[in-house]
Amino acid sequence: MTQGTRIFFAVFVIIIISLIAGVFLFSYRVTHDAVEQRTSVSSGAAAIGGPFQLVDTTNTPVTEANFQGKLQLVYFGFTFCPDICPTDLLVISNVMEKLGADAENVKPIFITVDPERDTPEHLKTYMENFSPTITALTGSPEAIAAVAKEYKVYYKRIDDGKTKDYLVDHTAIKYLMDRNGQFITHFPAGTDVDVIVKKIKEVM
Ligand code: NI
16 A cells, blocks of 8 residues: 555545444434433323322222223312312213213223212212213322322312311312323313313324
8 A cells, every 4th residue: 555545544444433423423312312301201291190099989999000001081079069070070971972982991080189078979979960981089088188199189178167068179180191090181171072082082
């Protein structure tokens, strides 16, 4: 090799190495960013929902594992609620009806924030007004407080402590959870039935 060929060859090798390093670094960054994005999304998802131990209207113990494999529409409220809760439970009933055959892949869950009055027996009677697909849950005040905290649901009894006719101020959000109980999205009170049906079919 002449001096000129050697220099040309050396420069050629340096360019090739730089190109390979560049491609490697670029692809590492792309993958790394993607992993970081996925991690932040899943840690955000982990912030809503979680395990619970409650009972259904037949006083049978129920945990989050009972609903694995179905999309879950989770709603917190209380049966003595004068307007918002019955309206939302009707919306959920209509959603289930509009889903048609897809309804069998969706489990609506109603969790009371008034376990003192919403006994299994009382819940059972109340739920006869709505879609039989909805599973209504109650439990000890501690168990309800724990699950409400997981779902970031606020609730507060509004009363003087003397009367039975108190109200419970509460978050009225419908949560859509995936088949593993991980948060997908939420629907505020007043969300149209069709909007909820469309979203559920989208993620199905
Ligand atoms: Ni309510």
